[in-house]
Amino acid sequence: MKEQIYTTIIFDIDDTLMEFALSEQAALHNTFMEFDLPNGFMDMHASYRAISKVLWNELELGNIALRELGVERFRRLFLEHQTDKDPLDFSSTYLSYLGKEAHLMAGALEVLEQLSHCQLVIMTNGFGDVQKSRLYNSALTDHFDHIVISEEAGYQKPNPGIFDYAFSKIGTAAKAKTIIVGDSLTSDIQGGINYGIDTVWFNPKGKNNESAIQPTYEIKDLLEIIDIVNGSFTQGKEGCK
Template sequence: MRYDVLLFDLDDTLLDFGMTEHNAFRLLFEEYGLPNGFDDYLGSYKTISKVLWDDLEKGRTTLAELKVERFKRLFTEHALNIDPIVFGQKYIENLGKEVHMIAGVEEMFANLKNFRIGLLTNGFKDAQHARVNGSALKNLFEVIITSEETGFQKPQKEIFAYALEKLQISDPSRVLMIGDSLTSDIQGGNNFGIDTCWFNPNRKLNHLDIQPTFEIHSWNQLAEIVNTKVLEVKL
């Protein structure tokens, strides 16, 4: 049996988040009169942010707390007199203006026929919807589900249950989760009991006890997996 429902992650799967983050930060620090802020503070920010996103995946913090706390810690570390609440909101707004498609994505979707397509992201609602709507991905997804809207995040089972309920899918064997993160996308799919495909263009070694059903290194490989047999019945 193969799949007729494909769930995609967004950041670093379909859209380049590194470029998005770079531009959003650079412009925001310039607005605050810190033209060198990106170079001066990005290293600290990435360290702080990784800890908090890991905490989010493990249920130790919430997305609302993360939104402010990452900048609160950054500004405390560097003795900057900036309101983390205001800065955090402006950062989200800047993220929403940045759309950078990963190579091969448009061609990949052009080669996918007769599939139901959904988006499942741990990002912030306003930023993620704005980026999708500003891209060639607009109108592609049957559902766009963010962790901010559901109150759950990958790898929690609940966000996958929410997605399948929205799609009115009762048979998880029809669904394939596709994303770049082993700990979020792949672990989440494994937790819920759906097949997974790890998008790994840089051919990173997997040192974790998390095994995807498939691994691909370029988008043209996905069609080879999902087009093998498409389910005839659509519920």
């Protein structure tokens, strides 16, 4: 067996270890119902997703603060649909529901158990209380050495500041043997490239990479990470040697 060179693995949460779409749908539905909008999810979900995508991109660029984003997405949504609900109250209720949702991606728990000999780290862009609640409500909670959340770090991926914050906990000596795993090219992969660590693009749906961002590895199944760490993965860079 080839010598393992990755001893620290940084994982994204949403759409990497947890299926975010199910969590979002359940939380939005419950919030719309609480605010007496029984058709709200059906009528507004597509608009919400479009608005949210724009704002999360702005967050990655550093053009909007996280808490501002949390309210602004609903302010824009209600303006578009001429709804007089309070976006601040709606946002607070939505985040409360979201924190109760934890739907694991296939293979998530198994890959963490198989890599328990490594230092495992969460790095996520999101609200600290929500992401911690989702982790604690899942079977993943006891598998991580460190949990790094953008709201607490003061920076979000791909900004190098969140990596500096993470390595202040991980230890800078670990950098050469660290890899980051995530579904977002612009957040996880670009962030890893910017910081000089190897990257794994988790791409279960086989999306075309039409960007200039080139991950070290690309996988469709989370369990392939085990092969990368063991040095038996052949696609892309020649595994761990």
